[in-house]
Amino acid sequence: MAQHNKLDLRWCSHCLSMSTRPRIKFDERGWCNACQWAEKKRTLDWGSRQKELHRLLDKHRRIDGRFDCLVPVSGGKDGSYVAYNLQHKYGMNPLTVTVAPALPLALGEENLKAFVGSGYNHVSINPDPNAMRTLNRTGFIEMGFPYYGWLIAIQAAVLRLAVNFGIALIFYGEDGEVEYGGSTETDENPIYDVTYMKKVYLEGGYDKVLRESGVPANKLGFFKFPSDTELVDSKIEITHWSYFENWDPYRSYLIAKEHCGLKEAEGANAGTFTNFAQNDQALYALHTYLMYLKFGFGRANQDASIEVRRGAMDRQQAVNLVRLYDGQFPQEFLELYLDYYQITRDPFDAVLDRWANRELFAKSNGIWKPLFTVQ
Ligand SMILES: [Zn+2]
Numbered sequence: 086m087a088q089h090n091k092l093d094l095r096w097c098s099h100c101l102s103m104s105t106r107p108r109i110k111f112d113e114r115g116w117c118n119a120c121q122w123a124e125k126k127r128t129l130d131w132g133s134r135q136k137e138l139h140r141l142l143d144k145h146r147r148i149d150g151r152f153d154c155l156v157p158v159s160g161g162k163d164g165s166y167v168a169y170n171l172q173h174k175y176g177m178n179p180l181t182v183t184v185a186p187a188l189p190l191a192l193g194e195e196n197l198k199a200f201v202g203s204g205y206n207h208v209s210i211n212p213d214p215n216a217m218r219t220l221n222r223t224g225f226i227e228m229g230f231p232y233y234g235w236l237i238a239i240q241a242a243v244l245r246l247a248v249n250f251g252i253a254l255i256f257y258g259e260d261g262e263v264e265y266g267g268s269t270e271t272d273e274n275p276i277y278d279v280t281y282m283k284k285v286y287l288e289g290g291y292d293k294v295l296r297e298s299g300v301p302a303n304k305l306g307f308f309k310f311p312s313d314t315e316l317v318d319s320k321i322e323i324t325h326w327s328y329f330e331n332w333d334p335y336r337s338y339l340i341a342k343e344h345c346g347l348k349e350a351e352g353a354n355a356g357t358f359t360n361f362a363q364n365d366q367a368l369y370a371l372h373t374y375l376m377y378l379k380f381g382f383g384r385a386n387q388d389a390s391i392e393v394r395r396g397a398m399d400r401q402q403a404v405n406l407v408r409l410y411d412g413q414f415p416q417e418f419l420e421l422y423l424d425y426y427q428i429t430r431d432p433f434d435a436v437l438d439r440w441a442n443r444e445l446f447a448k449s450n451g452i453w454k455p456l457f458t459v460q
Contacts, residue, residue: 092379094445094457100390101403101459105380106444108262119265123394124170125318126331137275138329141322142175145254152206154254155247157239159183159365160197163258165345166337167326171256172342179256181207182246184238184307186366187217188418188425189293192350193365210242212307216300220308221368228290229440231422232373234298234308237291240282242307248319259332260325267388275328279310282323306333325406331446333395357384357410370415371422377412378441378453383412386459389442414452 095104098115105282111120147153154171157182158164171177183197201207204282217234223232247255262285283291295308311319326332327392341347357373370384389403423433437453446453 094113096460097390099383099400100393101386101400101407102265102390103380103386105442106382107380119263119390120394122263128262129331129344131331134329138175141254141275141324142171142177145322146177150178150252152178152252155243155250155252155257156181156256157183157243158197158200158205158207159186160193160195160200160347160450161365162337162341162347164333165341165347167256167258168200169344170326172205180246180250180252182210182211182243183207184210184212184242186235186319186368186420187214187221188366190367192348196347196365199348203345207434208246210237210238210246210307212238213304216308218425218427219293219298219300219311222428223294224290224428225371226436226439227294227297228288229375229436230288230290230367232368232377233290233294233450235285235366235368236270237294237308240286241310242312244279244316244321245309248311248315251319253319253321255321255323257323257325258337259327259334263325264327264332265391275324278323279316283310305315317410326392334391335395335397357388367415367418367421368425370418374412374415375437375440378437378446381442381445381455381457382407383411383413385412386448401443404459411459412455 093104095111095115096102097111097117097120097427099120100117102109102117104111104118105116120320141153145153154177156168156171156179158166160183164181168179168181171179181201186193194206211339212234217238220234220237221232224230224236230236243255247253248413283289295305300308310316338347342349373384379380386407389398389406392398393400393403423430426433438448441448441453445457446455448454
């Protein structure tokens, strides 16, 4: 049952998606768009989408040894799953690519090494670390996105690589917007473009962050999108695997574990109860903490909602986990963050304060406490 509290917040009556989520919509039952999609997935004609997939792959397939598709990977479950399927199930010749994150975690690096070692062609892109740091810091301050520079590079540099290698098909894993509740622009149309990328994934802040960072043009090579002419000429199609197949993150995890050497973290990750997602970089925990301060839901909510939608957890269990784990400050990484951004504690806290939603939180003893209870 959907409930309202004094702040007029609501949570999805099926999972725990919150009304504060950008681009969320509820139906008359109080189900969020992610739950509506999960429901639709059960009866969708996946057979016809498989045919669409075959058509798309055949259009790009090359038999002369050149790469025919590009798959961004991190060594995590999703990219590994997509690359595995393209190479082994569909006989494609993928090039895999990683844009190195700013504060890699040992487990993420180990997993990436194991993935490549399991038999893939791979390019590692390492943008100038000082430019990356400045863009990340600017994005942290101006957008409340702790790794905004990296977010730019995983799109701009990947497109640059595709253009330069003459690869016209880029395959991402899940469509977060469709799977987790957001824009529905891509749930009937699998192919999207750079305009959509900038609008949805970079939240319209690309030009602003680049400008305000003051990073000189000659350091921006991996942060610049190819020109319109290059993009038109290269006819690149960007798409998500989750359009073509009933996406299940847990299945991705099992396949990546069995075939690509994926290892899970020991114990739970900061701010949640799961141990098999997003183990590649320390800034991810800050990213989800800021998401919590902005919108009132953090990593535990996100993870628990996924479990509810795939039928692996009931709603009350999810509520209990969220009350227990959501919004934990990633204390174990604090020194690392300060050192990385080259700022002291006060200005760091000032950024958190800037992004904390005053309708959802009040600060007491230096800690932002929620004014709401998940229900
Ligand atoms: Zn929902």
